[in-house]
Amino acid sequence: MKKLLTLFVAAVAILASGVIQPVKAETLRVGMECTYAPFNFRNEAGDLDGYDVDVAKGVASIIGAELEFVCQKWDGMIPALLANKFDLIIASMSITDSRLEKMDFSQPYRISVGRLVGKKSADMNLFDDMGAPIAANFDGVKVGLERASTYASWFEAKLPDADVIYYDSSESLYLDLVNGRTDVIMTNPMKAFLKFLSKDDGAGYEFVSPQIDERKYFGIGVGIGLRKGNDALKDRLNIALKTLTDDGSLGTYAHKYFPFAIHNEQWTPVE
Amino acid sequence: MSFDLALILDSIPKMLMGIGLTFQLLFLSAALGLTLAVILLLMRISGRWYLSAPTMVYIYIFRGTPILVQIFIIYYGLPQLEFIRDSIFWPILREPFGCAVLALSLNTGAYVSEILRGGVLGVDRGLKEAGAALGLSARDRFIHITSPIAIRLALPAYSNDFISLMKSTALASTITLLDMMGIARTIVAETYAPYEIFISLAVIYLILTWIIQRSFGWLEKRMSRHVRQ
Amino acid sequence: MDALTGWWDDFFWGSVVVAEVFVTALILTVLLGLIGAAAKLSKNRVAKSIASGYTIVFRGTPEILVLLLFYFGSAIALTNIAQIFDPEIKFIDIPPFWAGSIAISLIVGSYATETFRGAFLGVDPGQIEAARALGLSNFKTFVYVRIPAMWRLALPPFGNHMLSLIKDTALISIIGLNETLFAAEQAIGNTGKPFTMYIVVGLIYLGFSTIITLSVMVLEKYANQHLEVGR
DSSP states (O other): OHHHHHHHHHHHHHHHHHHOOOOOTTEEEEEEOSEETTTEEEOTTSOEESHHHHHHHHHHHHHTOEEEEEEOOGGGHHHHHHTTSOSEEEEEEEOOHHHHTTOEEEEEEEOOOBEEEEESTTOOOOBOTTSOBOGGGGTTOEEEEETTSHHHHHHHHHOTTSEEEEESSHHHHHHHHHHTSOSEEEEOHHHIIIIIITSGGGTTEEEOSOOBOOHHHHTTOEEEEEOTTOHHHHHHHHHHHHHHHHTTHHHHHHHTTOSSOOSOSSOOOOO | OOOOHHHHHHHHHHHHTTHHHHHHHHHHHHHHHHHHHHHHHHHHTTOOHHHHHHHHHHHHHHHHSOHHHHHHIIIIIGGGSHHHHHSTTHHHHHSHHHHHHHHHHHHHHHHHHHHHHHHHHTSOHHHHHHHHHTTOOHHHHIIIIIHHHHHHHHHHHHHHHHHHHHHHGGGGGGGTOOSHHHHHHHHHHHHOOHHHHHHHHHHHHHHHHHHHHHHHHHHHHHHTTTSOO | OGGGTTTHHHHHHHHHHHHHHHHHHHHHHHHHHHHHHHHHHSSOHHHHHHHHHHHHHHHHSOHHHHHHHHHHHHHHHHHHHHHHHOTTOOOOOOOHHHHHHHHHHHHHHHHHHHHHHHHHHTSOHHHHHHHHHTTOOHHHHIIIIIHHHHHHHHHHHHHHHHHHHHHHGGGGGGGTOOSHHHHHHHHHHHHOOHHHHHHHHHHHHHHHHHHHHHHHHHHHHHHHGGGOOOO
C-alpha cells in the first residue's frame, strides 16, 4: 500500500512540475497567429517564417533575449496577452486608440492599410472617386471580415448596416470568397496581392476599393504589443526597432516577399 | 482578478439573442437525425448484409471522427470539389447554417441509431414470441410491440445524446454562425474579458441542460407509469 | 494528392501530440472518475455535493467553452494564487497541452464518475461481505475488491469515454495546440486544399478510434475470462 501511495505522490509531483512553469525574466514569449502568410506562418519545413517572425528575431538578438513563439487565434490575441499567455504580440497588429486603452505598443514596424477585394466581373461600384464608400451600393453585398481586426472596426463604423460575416482566420476569409459565400472581403492588400491575386485562385478577382488607411481605425502602423506597465521593455524594443530600420534590416525582411519595403521610412512616434 | 459585473449584465442579453439560432440548430438537427437514425436502424436489423454492412460502415465513420472535423469537411472541404458547387445541393451547402445542420444531423443520426438498436435488443424475447403466437406479422410485431418498449428503454440514453447535441451546436461558431457561442466570442474579442463572458455563457448552457433533463425526466416518468417498480 | 508532399511529417508529429494528450488525459480521467464516484457513493455530505456539482457543471457545458475558459482563466487564477505564496513570481502559465488535457479530463471525468458509480453499485455485495469477514480495511477493500470487480462492468461504457477523449483532442487546436487539425489549417493556408487536408485528419482520427475500439475488445475479453465457464 505504501508503495502505491509513494508512486501516486511521485506521479502527481512529476505532472505538477510539468504544469507549473514560473518563467524568469529574459525569455520573451511572442504570440502570433501562425496562419497569416507572409507575415507569420509555418512553412513546409515546419518552421515559423515571415516578416513578423524576422522582426521578432531581429529585435531579440539586439536586446539579448531568448524567444519562445506561441500560436494563438486572432480573436483571442489580446485577451491572451492580458492573461499572461505571452509577453509580446508580434502579429501584424495595428496600433489603434481602442487597443492603446488596454495595452501598449512599440513604434510601428510596418504600415497599416486595408483594401477590399472582390470579383472582377461584378462591377459593384462600391466607392466613389473621392475614395469614400457608397452605402447604398453595399445592399445585398455579403462582406467577409476577420473578427477583431482593424478592417472590422472600420467597416462597423462606416457601414454599420452592411451584411457582414465574421471569420476566425484570414485563410477561411479567402476560402469563402472563392467559394462564393462572400462577395467582397476587406483585408491587408500586401497579403492579398502576394498570396491571392497573383495566383491561380485569385485570377478572377481584383481590388475594388482604393487603399484605406484612416488613422482612427488603422492607427499609425503595425507595432509590437505588450502589456501596460512595462516601459523599460518598451524602450528597449523601440531602440531595437530603430536600429533595424536604420541599418536596412526591415527593408531586407520585406524584400523576401515583396518588391517593396513595407515599413514607414519616417519615424513617427506613438502618442 | 477583477470581475466586471456591468459587462456581464450588458452581455447576457446580447448572447441570449443567439439562443434562437441555437434552438434552430438543435431541434432541426435532432429531428433530421432521429429520422436518419430510424432508417439506419431498420437497415441495420434487416438481416440483409447489403443493407446492414454499409450502415455499420457509416456508423463507424461518424462515431470514430471528431464532430469538429466533420463540420470543417462539410463547410470548408466540400466547396473545393467542383461538382459540389455546380450541384443542386449548393444553395444548402453554401449557407453555414445548412452545413452545420447537415453535419450535426449526420453525426447524431449515427449515435441515435445505435441507441435505438440497444433499446430494440432490450425488448424481452418473451413478448415477441407472444406476439408471434398470437399471429401478428413481423411488421406488426415491430410496430406495436417492440417499438414502444424500445423507445422507453432508449429514452435515458437518448436524453444524454440530446444534451450532447445541444453542446455540439456551440461548434457552429467555428464556421461563422452567430449562435450564443459565436456572439460570446465576438464580445470577448472586443472587450478582452474572456473570464466574465465565458462563465456567464456556461451558466446559460447549464440552465438549458437542466431544462432539457427535467423535460426528459418527465417524459420517462409518463412512459413508465404502467411499469410496476 | 501531391498537395500533401511536405506535410506528411507535420501530420505525423501532430498525431504524436494527439497520442500524448490522449494518454495524459486518460490517466487524469480515470483518477477523476474514481475519486468522483467514491465521493458520490460515500456518506460524507460535503464530498457528495462537491461531486454532484462537478458532474452537473461539466456534463452541461459545451466542451469548446470549457476549453476556452480554462485556457484564458486558469493562468489568471493560478498567478493570483501563486503570488500569495511568492510575490516574486511574475506569472504562472499553463501551456495549451496541459490546459487542454486537464480541461478534457475534467469533462470526460464527469461522465466517467457516473459510469464508475453505476459500476460500483453493480459489485456483488457478497464479495464485500467476504472482504469484511477477512478483516480487510475499507481502503483495502476498495482497491483490491471493488475496483477489479467494478472494472469489468465499467469497461464497455468506458470504451466510449475513451473515444470521446480522443475526439475531443481535435478541439484543443482552437487554443493553439500544434496537433493534427492545426497542422491541417497551416497546410491549407499554404496549399489551398481544405478537403484533402481535413480528410487526412479524419482518417488519422479514424485510425486512432479503431485502435482504441480493438484494445477495448481485447480488454473486455481479458476482464471476462474468469467468467468463461466451460461451455
